[in-house]
Amino acid sequence: MELDHRELAVGRPYPERADREPAVHDRVAEYLAKGLIGRAFEGLRDPVRVLMPIVEYTAAHENALRIMSDEELRVQVSSVRAKLRNSGFTPPxxxxxxxxxxEAASRTIGQRHYDVQLIAGFGLLKGRLVEMATGEGKTIAATLPAATVALAGYPVHLxxxxxxxxxxxxxxxxxxxxxxxxSVGAVVQGMPKADRRRAYASSVTYCTNKELAFDYLRDRVALAHRSTSLHLSLERLRGSLQRDEDLVLRGLYFGIVDEADSIFIDEARTPLILSSSTGAGEERLQCEQALxxxxxxxxxxxxEIDLAERSLALTKEGRREIGGLAEGLQGVWSSIRAREELVTQALSAMMLFxxxxxxxxxxGKxxxxxxxxGRVMPDRSWERGLHQLIEVxxxxxxxxxxxxxxxxxxxRLFRRYIRLSGMTGTAREVAREIKSVYGLDVVRIPLNRPSQRRVASPLVCTTPAEKLRIIADRVDRLAVAEGxxxxxxTRSVGASEEISxxxxxxxxxxxxxxxxQDQDEAEVVARAGEPARVTVATNMAGRGTDIRLxxxxxxxxxxxVILTEYHDSRRVDxxxxxxxxxxxxxxxxxxxxxxxxxxxxxxAGSMTRLIARLVGSRIPVPLRVYKSLxxxxxxxxxxxxxxxxxxxxKLDRRLDRVLAFSGRGE
Known part of the structure; x- marks a missing residue:
């Protein structure tokens, strides 16, 4: 991993990239260089063409390796391991x-990487976000860069x-x-600390984004007051092992993020918060009064409610009303700011969740x-008393x-990897944001076989009842009659149960x-390709699980496939x-x-109501109007x-700066 030592974070227990906020003039220069000039030359260069030579470099060794015994192949691996450490990741x-x-994959797991998977693997190694269509084999493509970097001696996180x-x-x-x-490890929810440390000590570690993030935060909390340069120097001098026992991670060297658009974009709207329990006290009574x-x-x-922003705000009349209702009450109700925040949270619990x-x-939980x-997140809770209000x-x-x-x-977490890459089936819609935030260029990998997908024109109904009837008719014809x-x-649990x-x-x-009902998710999705089989699923829809026909x-x-409600993003559709x-x-x-x-x-409430009125007046509405909507x-x-x-x-950076004065940081 080639990186200028000045780009490494100082005072950290293990190697990671420094997360520095660029100065204003740097941001302007980057926008001019990559935004305007880069966009002008974008159409003149094919990012896939730069990666294609790897196919020839790989094919040059294929015949010789095929006739080798397993032992001879392992000798070759040892030779490559030493050269990777000395020469780095040169294309040959x-x-x-x-x-x-x-060759090892064909002998052990019975799968051979296609040429397009070699291109994708080289893109990942070069720090790109590769867009591969669903079913094109992202999982096996990721083994190429993961094994290469691991053989060079660096920890790899998938x-x-x-x-x-x-x-x-x-x-x-x-x-x-x-x-x-x-060696290979996997980190999943509920694992003890010692098992997590062993999993992260493996050459290649498979983990989820949430488990990785919270393990990183726990490491930071564990060493909150012992992570300065002075502490690091003193502990090195005395050979202390206590630090190793407190940590689970070994560093943020090379990260390959699967379903990258979901993690980088969809889940990035909510900060990750590590918390501890505090006493409940008279919480239930306060929550009941607030509701x-x-x-x-x-x-x-x-x-006032803003459904688009999922927020609400008290008016002056509302504040006066709350003051009158709380008159004579003690505790939290005697504080103007505290009671208004509590009632606002109660309104959110009732109206927005x-x-x-x-x-x-x-x-009962x-x-x-x-x-x-679409999945349940056990052991997660909303902050500032919202979770308790919903429980009441x-x-x-x-x-x-x-x-x-x-x-x-x-x-901020993923920008700390010394080298970061990602893969997904849907990234082009958010390519500019991913480049701006994570520094990753999006490369679309060609299909291994031409697509045979047929896309029908959308059907827009006026009422949910009409939509349910047409969906049932369609299923009756396609599944029951045609097999x-x-x-x-669907978008939600409630919508899936209505269709059911x-x-x-x-x-x-x-x-x-x-x-x-997510316990048997993989089995349910894997069977979705059987004759006359009908499957109703929320967003989870078994991402990563093949539906074999x-x-x-x-x-x-x-x-x-029937989509019953457009999502906020075209990517999810x-x-x-x-x-x-x-x-x-x-x-x-x-x-x-x-x-x-x-x-x-x-x-798009105004336009939707206008179209509904036209439909109610029996005025034909062209398909292009629905597409515009x-x-x-x-x-x-x-x-x-x-x-x-x-x-x-911005809030995360601001809090980090404020907390830095107290010596706490994140």
């Missing part, structure tokens, strides 16, 4: 290493979105890595649903309030996959459509949506989310 040497990995994928990929690729003399006061306030008079959309109640993946609202047992110990955003497999994608009820009313058998389903046209027609298989997809869907009503709604939503991400980074 990387080609030789890739050839060894490809970061994905959930525990299942981390464990699955580590297990499936273990034989390949071990053949090359490398009672909030229920008596009137929208528009006492408070909905059951089976933003959270679910399982076994409120559990947050990750809106970008749902009549659940109250958990203790949490006190913040450390916080960081994904933007094709159908996958129905509509299918049950027709007597159509189906599998339901959402945050309440039954031959009879392929003969009838393949998997049909493309991810769902990417579930069909993978690796050259046949398949089709369509969108069946309603004008009353949240994305239209919240982000979708573009406007998603543009507004993505613009607001982008603003939130920028503000998160």
């Amino acid at each position: 040497l990387v080609g030789r290493c890739f050839a060894l990995v490809r 970061i994905t979105v959930n525990d299942y994928l981390a464990q699955r990929d580590a297990g499936e690729m273990r034989a390949l890595y071990e053949f090359l003399g490398l 009672e006061f909030a229920s008596g306030l009137v929208a528009g008079e006492h408070y 909905n059951r089976d959309q933003h959270y679910v109640v399982i076994d 409120v559990q947050i649903v990750d809106e970008s993946t 609202k749902e009549d659940c047992e109250l958990t203790e309030r949490r006190e913040t110990l450390a916080r960081i955003t994904y933007q 094709r497999a159908v996958l129905i994608g 009820a509509a299918l049950n009313a027709r007597g159509i058998a189906h599998a339901l996959l959402n945050a309440k 039954d031959p009879s389903v392929a003969a009838r046209g393949g998997l049909h 493309r991810q769902l459509f990417g579930r069909c027609a993978r690796q050259g298989d046949p398949g089709s997809c369509e969108a069946i949506v309603s004008l009353q869907d949240d994305v239209f009503m919240i982000h 979708r573009w406007l709604a998603q543009f507004q939503a993505e613009r607001r989310h982008g603003y939130v991400r920028v503000q998160n980074v």
Whole structure:
């Protein structure tokens, strides 16, 4: 990993890149160089062409390696390991290493890297974000740079979105890595500290973004008062082992982020906060009083709601009303600022957070649903008393309030890797933000086989009831009558259960996959390609799990995907459509949506109401008008989310500067 020592962070327990905020003149120069000039020459150069020579470098060794015995191949690996340390990642040497990995993969896991996967692997090694279509083999492509860097002696982190994928990929690729003399570890939720340390001590570690982030924060908290240059020097002099026992990570050397757009963009709107429990005291009584006061306030008079921003604010009349309601009460109610914040949080719990959309109640506990993946996030909670207010609202047992110990955003965490790369199926829509924030160029990798996906024109209904009826009709025709497999994608738990009820009313058998039934996710999604199989799923939709088509389903046209509500981002829509027609298989997809869907009503309300009036007056509305409505709604939503991400980074930096005066930092 070539890096100027001046770019390394000072006073850190292990190697990582310094996270410095660029000066104003540097940002202007970067914008001129990369924004204006770079964009002008963008169309003149093909970023894939720069990576293609790796195919020839790799092929040059293929015949010789194929006739070698396993022992001879391992001798070659040892030779390459020494040369990587001495010479670095030169293209000819990387080609030789890739050839060894490809030959080892064919012998151990029965898979051989395609040429396009070699190109993708070289892009990852060069610090690019590679866009590979769904089903093109991102998992095996990542083994090429991971093994190459690990053979050079640097720790490698392969970061994905959930525990299942981390464990699955580590297990499936273990034989390949071990053949090359490398160790493999997996970090998942609930692992003891000692097991985490062992997993991170492996040559290649598979982990989730959240586990990595919180392990990093725990390391920082553990050494909060012992991380200055003086402490580091003193501990080195006395040979102390205490520091090693406090840490789990070995450094942020090389990170490969799978489903990078989801982690870099969708999940980057929320900072990661490490917290500890504090006493509950009279919390329930306060929450009950706050919810009672909030229920008596009137929208528009006492408070204003902004659904697009997911926020609300008290009016002057609202503040006066709360003051009157709290008159004579003691404790928190005697403080103007504290009582107004508490009632505002109570209003948020009632108006902005909905059951089976933003959270679910399982076994009497409120559990947050990750809106970008549709999965439950156990042991996560909202801050500033919001979680406890929702628990009282749902009549659940109250958990203790949490006190913040450390916080960081994904933007700041991943920029600390000495070398960072990523892979996803959908990145071009956010390529500019990813370049600006993470410094990664997006490279689109060509398909290994031509796509056979057929995309039908969208169907826009006026009411949700009409949408449910048409979806049930479509499933009846495609799955029941024709025997094709159908996958129905929804945005929330509640929406998936509504569609499930509509299918049950027709007597159509189906599998339901959402945050309440996610234990058998991989099996449910893997079976989604069987004849007459109907699967209803939230955003999770088994990302990373292959849907293998039954031959009879392929003969009838393949998997049909129905999108039932546009998401805030076009990328997520493309991810769902990417579930069909993978690796050259046949398949089709369509969108069946309603004008009353949240994305239209919240982000393009005026235009939506105008179109609804035209439809109600039986005036024909051209398809291009509906497409314009979708573009406007998603543009507004993505613009607001982008603003939130920028503000998160600014707030994170500001807090870091303020806390630095107290010696705490993050």
